[in-house]
Amino acid sequence: MELYHLLNRGVEKREIFLDDRDRFRFVHGLRLFNSSDAANNTTYLIEKDYNDFVSRYGADAIVDIHGWCLMKNHYHLLLSDRIEGGISMFIRKLNIGYAKYFNKRYDRSGYLFQGRTKKIHINSDAYFLHILNYVHFNPLDYMTSARGWRERALKNPIQAHQYLMAYRWSSYQDYCGKKNFSSLLTMDNFRDSPTKIKKHIFDHSGTNHTDIPLQFLLE
Numbered sequence: 598m599e600l601y602h603l604l605n606r607g608v609e610k611r612e613i614f615l616d617d618r619d620r621f622r623f624v625h626g627l628r629l630f631n632s633s634d635a636a637n638n639t640t641y642l643i644e645k646d647y648n649d650f651v652s653r654y655g656a657d658a659i660v661d662i663h664g665w666c667l668m669k670n671h672y673h674l675l676l677s678d679r680i681e682g683g684i685s686m687f688i689r690k691l692n693i694g695y696a697k698y699f700n701k702r703y704d705r706s707g708y709l710f711q712g713r714t715k716k717i718h719i720n721s722d723a724y725f726l727h728i729l730n731y732v733h734f735n736p737l738d739y740m741t742s743a744r745g746w747r748e749r750a751l752k753n754p755i756q757a758h759q760y761l762m763a764y765r766w767s768s769y770q771d772y773c774g775k776k777n778f779s780s781l782l783t784m785d786n787f788r789d790s791p792t793k794i795k796k797h798i799f800d801h802s803g804t805n806h807t808d809i810p811l812q813f814l815l816e
Contacts, residue, residue, distance in 0.1 A: 598677045598786065600663065600719040601684060602728055605692065606671030608711045613670055613699065620667055620766050623695055627665065627781050630690040631658045633680070659683035661783035666732045666767035673732045675719075677783075688714050729787050730797050733769040736761060754798045761798075 607613040614620050634657075660683045664675035676684050696709040719725050734757075737743040743757045751757055761769045770777040772784065774791035789797075 598661075600675060600677050600725065600728075600786070602717040602719060602732070603674040603676055603684070603688060603714050604671060604717075605710045605712075605714040608708050610670055610711070613672075613695075613709060614667055614766075615703075619699065619702075622698055623667060623672070623691075624766075624778055624781070626691050626694055627662060627674075627778075630694055631660055631662070631687055633657050633659055633686075660687045662781050663783055663786055664729050664732050664768045664772075665781070666735050666769075668735055668738075673735060675728065675732060677786075684716070688716075729772070730800075733761065733767055733772070734798070736764045736767065749800070751798070758795060758798050 614623065659678070659680050660676045661679060662674065662676060664673075666673045676687070678684050692710055692714065699709055700706055719728055734746050737746045737751075737757055737760065740757065740760050742752055743760065745751055746757065761767070762773065762775065765777055768778070768782055771779045771782055772787065772789075772791065772794045
């Protein structure tokens with residue numbers, strides 16, 4: 598398996614997710630566009646027959662989604678190909694489909710994303726061990742007391758974990774054992790238990806794992 602980190606942001610860093618309706622629409626796109634169907638057919642299904650499409654999701658998926666996170670002005674995805682060229686096909690349909698939805702809803706025209714989606718090959722063990730946490734911890738940028746997570750200076754890791762568990766627009770909840778959008782995910786490649794996943798946030802605070810409250814791990 599070749600794993601890739603994909604990210605794109607709004608043109609001129611504009612916000613591309615203005616409310617939960619937008620976020621739900623993008624998450625639905627992660628499911629709906631993950632097929633070999635032509636984009637115009639998939640767009641029709643979004644409007645006409647969503648339930649039928651969901652019932653057969655996965656039968657002809659073109660990528661595996663290993664992790665994801667939506668921020669106000671950008672998104673992160675961890676993907677691998679199921680078929681040759683699957684990621685390129687999926688991202689093209691996802692971006693175009695969401696941009697059409699967004700422009701129609703907000704009566705705008707023109708490009709929504711700043712350019713081609715950045716695609717980074719996860720080609721080292723160190724990168725592999727780090728990338729899922731990086732994707733999941735991005736929403737901590739919205740939590741004033743947690744902005745030191747990038748410098749491993751997180752002051753209150755338990756509070757940060759609670760914040761992430763309340764932020765449903767990522768795969769963090771699913772990896773911690775709380776079903777959110779689990780049907781989207783292929784989690785086999787990140788086999789850590791929910792307890793170990795929760796411990797990772799302490800790595801960004803300088804706290805020794807032996808000092809983690811047992812009750813926190815059992816919740």
